[in-house]
Amino acid sequence: MKADEFDSIIFDCDGVLIDVTKSYDTTINRTISYVLKEIADITVDTPLTNEILLKFKSTGGFNDEIDITYSGILCFIAAKKLNKNPTELIIDVLDNADDSGIAYIENFLNKIDVDIADIKSRLGYPSTDKNDLIHATFDELFFGPELYSKIFQKESKFSEKGFIENDNVIVTSELIEALKKKFNDKIAIVTGRGFNAISSSLKEILNQFNVENSVFLEDESRDLAKPNPQSLIRAMKGLNSKNCLYVGDSMEDMILAQKASELGFQATFCGIYGSGKLPDMKKKLFTKHNVPLILESINQLPDILMIKKA
Known part of the structure; x- marks a missing residue:
């Protein structure tokens, strides 16, 4: 995996942007x-x-x-x-x-x-x-x-x-600003949450993402639920992305990225394991399934992608 091969970055929310173990x-x-x-x-x-x-x-x-x-x-x-x-x-x-x-x-x-x-x-x-x-x-x-x-x-x-x-917000404005510069503002969210739920917790940070081309699946019909890849494909099309890094924390997220790639929309899955109560078990699960990029936290992304935080 090369740091410069991706032209966009798309995030899941729960367990990635927000620690939801107490919510x-x-x-x-x-x-x-x-x-x-x-x-x-x-x-x-x-x-x-x-x-x-x-x-x-x-x-x-x-x-x-x-x-x-x-x-x-x-x-x-x-x-x-x-x-x-x-x-x-x-x-x-x-x-x-x-x-x-x-x-x-x-x-x-x-x-x-x-x-x-x-x-x-x-x-x-x-x-x-x-x-x-x-x-x-x-x-x-x-x-x-x-x-x-x-x-x-x-x-x-x-x-x-x-x-x-009790939501514990992990993502920071500084991290998003650094990623926006790296990806020319092609940064979005595909999450099982509804818009009201995510905006209530992320507040003004949400506005730093490309909300128009994000997908909030709780507000959509059930047939679009993960691991249906159409939500990720819609976001990639909206961003005009040919090769995205999709950052999630679950098997649904991994399958979502795989299915999108099988349909011709190149998506590489990055598995986050550190925000749950059993991080070692989740890390082993990702390793077992040969996830290409496994990180404890999204705060490691600047190092992996060779960028500096703003």
Whole structure:
């Protein structure tokens, strides 16, 4: 890999620009706990361990945290019906998971003869209007009452502050300015977040990116979700990029870049491993899959690309 071979740089957000271990990851567990108590009278404080969260994200089919939430709920209820340890069941489910996401989870549970049709019907997930119990609870907990009301024009059933306030912003204005000079302003974002969620955390830093040619997948239809490469291809076309460096932290991001390249849009994946709770495991995962560029943090990019911070 040569530092001067790329004509643009495109970033994922969560785990790359922002450390989300105390925001999104916490919201996943809090939502699972709330919904399980509401619909199945199951009480559990921390349903998914850090290892299990990473297992979900390592399959390539769970870029959407609410999909992880839904799958966790299904598995806990299935475990109750089977009189099995839920953690052991989830590990069994994920050990050979492919990148089809919630479809794989549902098919696995059906194959082991546990009836989840009633629960699926009650949950109604995913819904096109995102008004199902899981979506609503997740968004209310994540955004908090004030921001939730502003975005959705609805009142939250929770009064506590949103977990989005626990976002730890890693990216700096200085780093983005240096990268903008290197790439002639061809710097954008392709993320599973919606625009409101990312702008709330990045604030004025977001304006330093080419927002017009960025893609915020929470605001798009589900069929565009990662690892569908069309979001990255759209961003590359908008930037008039022939060879981009795509910086992400998950298997979905790696597959996204690979699929874009297979379609003739050259994208090299850079894997970031240092912002999660299990960095060594993520680094090993990237190494196992021969990721061409593996960095602990985006703050190492200037050294790798041989540029100086502004």
